[in-house]
Amino acid sequence: MKKVTFAVIGLLFINCVQIKSNPDAETDETKRNIDTHYDPEARLDSLGIVLRDPGSPLANYVHAVRSGNLIFLAGKGPKQANGENIVGKLGAELSEEEGYNAAREAAINQISVLKSELGNLNKVKRIVSVHGMVNATPEFKDHSKVINGCSDLMVALFGENGKHARAAVGMGSLPGNMAVEIEMVVELYEE
Numbered sequence: 001m002k003k004v005t006f007a008v009i010g011l012l013f014i015n016c017v018q019i020k021s022n023p024d025a026e027t028d029e030t031k032r033n034i035d036t037h038y039d040p041e042a043r044l045d046s047l048g049i050v051l052r053d054p055g056s057p058l059a060n061y062v063h064a065v066r067s068g069n070l071i072f073l074a075g076k077g078p079k080q081a082n083g084e085n086i087v088g089k090l091g092a093e094l095s096e097e098e099g100y101n102a103a104r105e106a107a108i109n110q111i112s113v114l115k116s117e118l119g120n121l122n123k124v125k126r127i128v129s130v131h132g133m134v135n136a137t138p139e140f141k142d143h144s145k146v147i148n149g150c151s152d153l154m155v156a157l158f159g160e161n162g163k164h165a166r167a168a169v170g171m172g173s174l175p176g177n178m179a180v181e182i183e184m185v186v187e188l189y190e191e
Contacts (some may be wrong), residue, residue, distance in 0.1 A: 037159075038122070038158075038159060038161065039122060040121035040122060040124060040157050040158050041120060041121050041122055043156070043157050043158075044111075044121070044157070047153075047156060047157065049108060049111070049157075050081065051108070051111060051112040051115050052079075052081060052108070052109065052112045053112070053116075054109065054112050054113045054116050057074070061074055062074065063113045063116070063117070064113055064114075064117045066117075066188075069125070069187055069188045069189075069190060070128070070185060070186070070187055070188070071114070071117065071118075071185070071186045071187075071188060072183075072184075072185055073110050073113055073114070073183055073184040073185070073186065074113075074183060075131075075133070075181040075182060075183040076106050076109040076110050076113065076181065076182055076183070077106055077109070077174070077175070077176070077178040077179075077180065077181050078101075078102035078103070078105035078106045078109075078178055078179055078180055079105065079109055080105055085176055085178045085179075086098065086101070086102040086105060086178065086179045086180075087176065087177040087178055087179060088135070088177065088179055089135050089136060089137055089140075089177075089179075090134055090135060090136040090137070090140045090142075090143075090146060090179065091136050091137035091139055091140030092137050094179055096142050096145055096146060098179070099134065099142075099145075099146035099149070099179055099180065100145065100146055100148060100149035101149060102146070102149065102178075102179035102180045103132060103146050103147050103148070103149030103150040103180045103182065104149035104150065104152075104153050105149075106149075106150060106180050106181065106182040107149065107150035107153045107154060107182065108153070110150075110182060110184050111153075111157065114186060118188070121157075121158075123188050123189055123191075124158060124161065124186055124187075124188060124189075125161060125187040125188055125189045126158070126161040126162070126163075126164070126186070126187045127154045127158060127161065127162050127163070127164040127184065127185075127186055127187075128164055128165065128184075128185040128186060128187050129164050129165040129166065129167075129184065129185045130147065130150055130151060130154070130164050130165075130166045130167075130182060130183075130184050131166070131167045131169075131182065131183045131184070132146070132147030132150060132166065132167065132168045132169070132180060132181075132182050133169055133170075133171045133174060133180060133181045133182070134146050134147065134168065134169065134170050134171065134179070134180055135171055135173060135174040135177065135178065135179050135180065136170040136171065138170075140170060143168040143169060143170050144168045146168065146180060147166065147168035147180070147182070149180075150182050151164070151166060164184075
């Protein structure tokens, strides 16, 4: 009986050493804990989203800064495919629905930056945070409903990985009188 016990303990010890000495034994899917249906690249097409060339920044900044597995995206406004920003103040010139659409356009611009920086949106592990700024009158109170235009798109594109922490705040003005500006923090899968 003692020989059998020692043999079992020996085999367990050898297996533990092998597992410990071979950390690459996990598959990429195990490391990533990926839903096999997670494919933001394919969702772009199904949502009818056409990404845009983010162009060069117009001032002394960059579109994105990567630190470890986080990528910090500079604020983007609601520039549409025709090159024009959605402008105006919520609670005065723009309705809540128009603000929602402006936030969605800003989100498309952020996704365009991500695609440009990463080459493939499937590298996105999760949207960590969204900071949404709304050009609004002092009386306007539905900032969150406006920034839902961005948040809803992130969840539609990235699924559960698109759920994020968020701020939706009112501003007295924004550059060029644009309706919204959104900045984001995104976590990437380890490479």
